[in-house]
Amino acid sequence: MARLELRNVVKSYGIYEAVRGISLDIEDNEFVVFVGPSGCGKxxxxxxxxxxxxxxxGEIVIGDQVVNRLGPGKRDIAMVFQSYALYPHMTVRENISFCLEQQRLPQTEIDVRINRAAETLHITELLxxxxxxxxxxxxxxxxxxxAIVRNPKVFLFDEPLSNLDAKLRVQMRTEIKRLHQRMPTTTxxxxxxxxxxxxxxxxVVVMNKGVIEQAGPPQELYHNPxxxxxxxxxxSPSMNMLNAKLENEADQLVVVLEDGSRLTVPAxxxxxxxxxxxxxxxxxxRPESISSLPPRPGCAPLAAKIDLVEPLGPLTMVYFNIGAATLCASIEPESEPRPQTTMQLSFNMNQMHLFDADTGRSLALA
Incomplete structure (x- = not known):
């Protein structure tokens, strides 16, 4: 277990920079997830x-040691790959024990580690x-x-669930999180x-085009991008984004949308x-900030013609257009929306976001 530091790390392939000088400190036992679209550098x-x-x-530091010149086997890390990378001719026990045998550990120690890991992961009967x-x-x-039996300083996971079906992905991500709670290791x-x-x-560390856009707790990124x-x-669904203009009107600040709709910004x-x-x-x-309930303080009404309806049980997703943009709202199913009808919606402006039209940066953080 150790602290991990990235200090102005760069990766270039010729003139193309895949990673463009990122810096990040990952604390001992912290579980950090890098996320972003394909090609972002994660x-x-x-x-x-x-x-x-x-x-x-740049430099990569594990514990107190700069590891730039160390090979993978000398960094005291364990990696779980997307493709599993198991030896097909070996049993489960032999696959798990292989790295320990390479370290020439006593057989009794190897058996103890294998049995402990198998019990933790509920695979004892598969050995x-x-x-x-x-x-x-x-x-x-x-x-x-x-990976577990090595007792590494750092666990690395490279999209380990992408080959699984949707139901199994949900189950496995719960198990990985539970495993980290039982065996806290820098991940x-x-x-x-x-x-x-x-x-x-x-x-969560959000990457885009080789740089870190934002790093923070999940709820912080969700509420304050x-x-x-x-x-x-x-x-999910993603935030609705619309071109707009910010105007002063009679001592009030108003967001003017493409179709001329005006939404008052709360004081x-x-x-x-x-x-x-x-x-x-x-x-x-966000879709969940648009409701079919009567407007409350801080909410702005807007009449919308419903284009598409997706019932999801506890919620109903409705899609409608404002100018050239298609918006999604997550509303109460009791409102019984129907396509091609006009519906009165309520935008919770206390939960809105404004971004600079040129840079894309949040104006709340400017």
Missing amino acids: STTLRMIAGLEHISG GRRPGQLSGGQRQRVAMGR VYVTHDQVEAMTMADR ASQFVGGFIG ARAEAYRPHAGKAVIFGI
Whole structure:
């Protein structure tokens, strides 16, 4: 177990910079998830931490040691891959014990570690089978067991659940989180799935085009995104984004949408945004912040023609257009929305976001 530091880390392939000078401190026992779209640099960063990719600049520190020049086997890390990487001709026990035998540990110590890991992961009855006799979820548990028995300073997970079906992914992410609670170890987990990131992480790191857009606890990123990119990436369904203009009207601040609709900014939010009056902005609001209930204080009414309805049991998703933008609202099923009818919706402006139209940065943090 150890602290992990990334100090202005760069990875270049010729003139292309895949990772562009990122810095991050990961505390001892912290579970950090890197998330972002394909090509954002998250897997490259993980591979540099593991020693599978040479860094082009900066430093990687594990514990008190700069590991730039150390090979993967000397960094005291354990990695769980997307593809499981199990030896097909070996039993589960042999797969898990292989790395321990390479360390020439006593057989009694190897047996103790294997049995402890198997009990923790509920795979004791599988120790005599080969990988071809296991399901995808069982293979992933074996891959995790092989990492656990090493007692590493840092665990690395490279999209370990992407090959599993949806139901099994939910089950396995719960098991990984429970495992971390039982065996707290510094963990870096890479995924493209923001739901995995939100549900598993102590801290989420959102990457985009080789840089860190924002890092923080999941709820902080959800409620206070630092940029339009983070606001749109975190949350499912994603945040609605509309081109708009911020205007002063009779001592009130108003968001004017493309179709001319005007949404009043609550007084509590107005002071932070007032310096930006007269500017073009990006107005962001999450689907769950749009309701079919009568407007409450801080809410702005808007009549919308419903285009599409998706009943989901406890909630109903409705889609409607404002100008050229299609918006999604998560509303109460009791309102019984119907396509091609006009519905009165209520925008909770206490939960809105405004982003700079040029830079995409949050105006609340400007």
